[in-house]
Amino acid sequence: MQNSLTLTNEVVQQYLQEGKPYVVRIKMPENEIISFNDMIHHEVSFESNLVDDKVLLKADGMPTYHLAVVVDDYLMKISHAFRGEEWLSSAPVHILLWKYLFGLENMPQWAHLPLILGPNGKLSKRDGAKYGFPVYAMNWTDPRSEEFTEGFKEKGFLPEAFINLLAMLGWNGGTEQELFSMEELIAQFSIERVHKSGAKFDYEKAKWFNHEWIKKSTTEALYPLVKNLFETKNVNTKNEDYFKTVIGLVKERCTLVSDFYEQSVYFFEAPQTLDVEAVKPKWNENKQSFFEILCTQLTELKAWDVIEIENCFKNLATEKSIKPGELQLPMRIMLVGGKFGPAVFEIAHLIGKEETLNRIQSALTKINN
RNA sequence: GCCGCGUUGGUCAAGAGGUUAAGACGCCUCCCUUUCACGGAGGAAUCACGGGUUCGAGUCCCGUACGUGGUACCA
Structure with a gap:
């Protein structure tokens, strides 16, 4: 040398x-x-x-x-x-x-x-795309390879949840508390409780944190984020109050902010496709006639509120000797398109009489085809 | 290879010599709900291995294995 x-x-x-x-x-x-x-x-x-x-x-x-x-x-x-x-x-x-x-x-x-580890050892930023979950806080395109990696933010994670899940990877307060706001972390953090060894990142748990934070968040706080989401999808979200009611109704069903789209589009637009297969097998003339009569009865309904709609629905069901439960699923498919969402009558009430009737009628023709 | 650091269920973890070894995620069963979710009840699953020390070890010591980081005129 x-x-x-x-x-x-x-x-x-x-x-x-x-x-x-x-x-x-x-x-x-x-x-x-x-x-x-x-x-x-x-x-x-x-x-x-x-x-x-x-x-x-x-x-x-x-x-x-x-x-x-x-x-x-x-x-x-x-x-x-x-x-x-x-x-x-x-x-x-x-x-x-x-x-x-x-x-x-x-x-x-x-x-x-301590380091954050990936599923097979160290978490490499370069391997971002192949993990199936984000590794960067925000969208990132590698300037050399031009490889694009979606960030936690764009994936639909709330900043609060991101901070929370990161904090719990390598630190634990020693209590059963897992949900921490930034303020709580600042108040409770202690260097003595930081772990010595690296923690493997678990995307399922990360999503759980986000789900919890969405549930914790106020409609007010969620509103701008969800509004932005719908704007990028070109959906007319009607007025602010209506939108906020919808957000409050579906937020516990959303794990990622992006889930708000499919969990609530049907409040703004008639569903593109209907899960008719969920209805067809048990469909019969009696049910067909139930919905036809339901339409005329709903048209004549004086007040369009949840109780009135429900009563009308149930009374007619009794008249027709069909269990209301057997009719609720078809009704839901007609209004929502699939087997999910809040209470049907709540949905009917919110989307309005005209829209409800339209969706039932258009669904009826689809089921019979 | 060498050096450092580490090792409690599949994952995140509590635990600072004597516990039926918390809790959470995920999974499964049931209840609630004639949807999905929320909520509630329950279940399966663990102290890496081998030696010590001790009346007693997940907890202390040594070794092995494994993991991880470093070993660049990168940071």
Whole structure:
């Protein structure tokens, strides 16, 4: 190896004058134990003989990270340095740099945080797309590979949920509480309870956090997000009050913000497709006639409210000797398109008399085809 | 390979020598609901392995295995 340690002083001076490119390294001491106190790992030690003489200044004169952090932290009077555990191995280099340059007494407190792991080991940002879940907070296109990765935000995660799920990966308050707001985290966080080992990321649990936060969120807070979602889908969302009522009605069924679309489009537009297969097998003339009569009776209904609609429906069912339950599913398919959503009569009430009648009639023709 | 760090159900985890080893996610069963979801009740599943120390070990020590990070004139 050729360096100033193996070359004679004369040769070194000569090379310097010739302008030969060179780097500056840190010279590790021999037979020393470099140990320090990490806030998370506590006492950590390394044998100096096994640590490399890292490059501090590159041949082009630029400092490497090792030199840069130490100088930077000193200049910024950093008291606590938090970084990922991947830096633990190079900590002895930084410790020595502090000792040589600015004094150990000025060195910040170290905390090496546990890593977040993917399903098969370390979570690699480069592999973002293949996991089937986001790895970036927001949409990201790699400038080199031009590979696009959808972010948590765009996927439909609430910022509150994202912060919450991240906080619970590597830290635990020691209580049964799992749902924390930023304020609660700030109040309850303690470095002593940060874990030492990395945690595997579980997308199912991440979605659970989001679901919980959607349920916790007020309609008021959800409104701008959902409104934005519907705007991108070009759906006319009618008036604000109506929209908010809908949000309140379906939010407990939404895991991701994007779920609001399919969970509530039918409040604004008639369903494109109907799950007629759910109805056809048990369809008969009696039911056909029930819905035909229902239409005329609903047309004559004085007040269009939930109770009135329900009474009308049930009375006619009794008259026809059909169990109301057997008719509710078809009714739901007609109004919603599928087997989901809030109470049927609530839906009928909200979308209005005219729309309800239209949907029943158009569904009737589809079922008979 | 070498060095560091770590190891409680599938996953996140509580636990700081003596517990029937919390809780959550997911899964399954049931109740509620003649939809889906919410909610409620219950179930299956665990201390990596081997040695010590101790009256007693998930908890302390050693070894092995495994995982993870580092081992770049990247950060």
